[in-house]
Amino acid sequence: MSAPAPALAKPQRPAVIVRLADVGVILASLSLIFGLLVVFFPVSFPRIIVISWQRGYLVLVMMALTLVLDTFLYLRISYLRSSKPTVLVAACLGSLPIIIVGGLSFLLESTVTQTLSLDLPNLQARVNEEILAHTYLGLVSAVFLPFLVIRLLQQFKPKS
């Protein structure tokens, strides 16, 4: 069997190279939206978050939101660079946001428990502020950290 003619062979698309600047703009926009919601709805927006946390929905919503955002970002980067998405990176992006949000929810639990154990005035309002801060930091971490891991792992890839 003869080898395919060079003109007929499909050009190999390179694997996606992730740069943190690609993630930066979307994450900054998400951050600003969160900030604007806190500024313009200083009571109702934090209350929605606290009630979601009390009912146990907050972690699930954050997992779904960050997973969708990470997938969208990765596909957008691969489309813009005309590169081929790889299974390893997709698996990394599929698992890391869930692990991060899950881990940070345990941290939030311990923070709330520790706050309630202290003898401080205005305890409920302090707990609500802690939940609001953790929600914001959890969202940013779950979007940024998977891409940071991928970016750092790219350093070990042999250069062609």
Added chain:
Amino acid sequence: MSIKWLLWIGLYLVMGVLVPWATALSWAHQHGTELRPRPRQLFQRGELGLVGLVVVISVIWNLLQSQFMPQTIAMAAVLLAMIGTMSGDVWIETYCRQSTGTSCNDERTWRDSRNLAFLVFSMAIVVEILLDRFAKVAAL
């Protein structure tokens, strides 16, 4: 809600971006040269990443002085430090590339530093808003 955080971020934008630009224009005027640098030209070697790093240091300092629980402070400080380091890294990488004669794309350097500085500034704004809210709650 107070606008303290808005003044705080405005101070950084003015001192970190507008003042260096105005100084360059003033220098050009004083020396009678045709130099009219745009902010993009002034920060084309990734210096905005360095401005981002300075902003992050200031936010971490404010966090350490807040009454948030230690877990929250640690989490926010580590996250900000990582993002600030990656922002400053743009400037370092460009310096290393230019010093060693390795290929360096000015367009990419400007885009990377601008995007990461935007991320740092937006995160700094939100963290300052949260600190402002918490300070009010703690003072009640």
